[in-house]
């Protein structure tokens with residue numbers, strides 16, 4: 001099996017792929033990026049927390065026109081994972097408004113998004129519809 | 133007129149659209165000369181210059197325009213603040229007057245965007261080399277289009293959809309109807325980049341950019357400039373009756389940034405800072421939404437206009453859909469919104485936008501808007517928002533002189 005690397009460092013691969021956030025130890029605000037301090041309370045203590053892998057689609061758009069090289073159409077969304085908002089694509093679903101809806105229940109999944117010169121696969125994540 | 137008030141003495145905008153034969157200095161100069169003439173003053177009267185341009189943020193536009201119109205040696209502030217750049221320039225000139233450094237100042241904004249496509253979102257090439265995490269998310273490859281979208285039509289589409297998820301009632305057709313209104317309004321505005329009426333079918337059937345925003349539901353990239361001369365109340369009291377009669381009072385001037393909210397670094401929260409700005413502005417002006425005769429708000433996309441009805445408190449909380457469906461925001465409704473045609477048809481030369489919307493409202497307050505005049509307009513509000521985020525709200529009042 002090819003070597004794999006997560007597309008972003010807040011995606012944890014393995015048997016149970018999930019996202020991990022930096023949570024402020026003072027106020028509980030959560031962030032996915034490298035932090036200098038907390039944007040909510042200004043303090044600088046953080047701890048890693050696992051983000052639930054199931055959630056609800058709170059907003060989406062179907063991008064039909066993108067920058068050169070970005071395949072379209074794709075569904076971009078904000079998913080509410082038990083109180084933590086996550087930015088992601090919706091995948092494994094036709095990119096049309098008949099199939100995508102607000103309030104949809106979804107779960108995290110991963111996919112190969114590219115391979116580098118040494119054969120390492122970049123693994124991205126998205127959310128797919130939860131089976132009824 | 134209270135001596136600590138600030139007034140718009142002169143104001144002007146160029147026609148928005150394609151100006152292939154004019155550079156940014158030409159466009160800015162046209163607007164500035166227009167504003168000076170409108171106010172009956174000259175560059176020599178200006179004690180401060182604030183110049184706004186986003187794409188040419190490092191070009192020193194203020195000094196470039198001085199070098200064409202008058203190098204008087206006064207302080208120049210070149211400002212950039214996303215789509216709130218023009219409103220920020222206006223505020224900078226106002227702050228200098230409020231601080232007592234001068235009694236008259238010039239603010240202008242200019243942009244050349246004709247033919248520009250998407251203003252955000254990363255070009256992607258085939259992955260090559262060896263993956264190595266970089267940046268604040270430790271990304272090994274571009275994420276635009278892989279982890280959500282960076283393109284503005286898509287970001288603002290989600291902002292409108294999120295409102296629909298919270299309050300219900302939204303649809304592709306509803307958002308398209310907002311665009312239909314603004315395109316209908318634009319037919320009365322000779323300075324609009326596009327002034328063609330569009331049917332609902334034409335709007336919905338046009339090129340889809342990011343569902344539910346089709347091309348005519350997006351702000352129009354174009355060239356343009358706008359400029360304003362501001363004056364202190366004390367100075368205005370010494371000017372002619374005609375200048376006092378046409379002066380427009382700036383009853384409120386507010387700039388906010390986005391306070392931290394859950395999700396705000398995931399999908400930009402354009403709501404909280406707009407609501408905060410509006411609340412402060414109504415307080416400063418001592419007026420409420422019911423007192424407004426017209427509103428020019430930041431319809432960078434049709435999906436954005438809807439949420440700002442609520443954010444600016446023009447309707448009941450959560451009631452933006454019903455409010456729009458009542459017809460209130462059409463020019464013959466109870467709360468005319470974007471009678472200029474809005475950014476979707478008037479156009480959005482970014483640096484100019486936050487002064488051009490003040491020009492629109494001021495022109496109605498002066499009773500000089502011709503066929504598109506909102507009769508008897510006495511109070512109006514302007515709003516811009518730049519992602520990042522910055523929100524500018526101004527409330528303007530007709531002179532009692």
Ligand SMILES: [Zn+2]
Nearest residue numbers: 024027038041
């Ligand atoms: Zn905190």
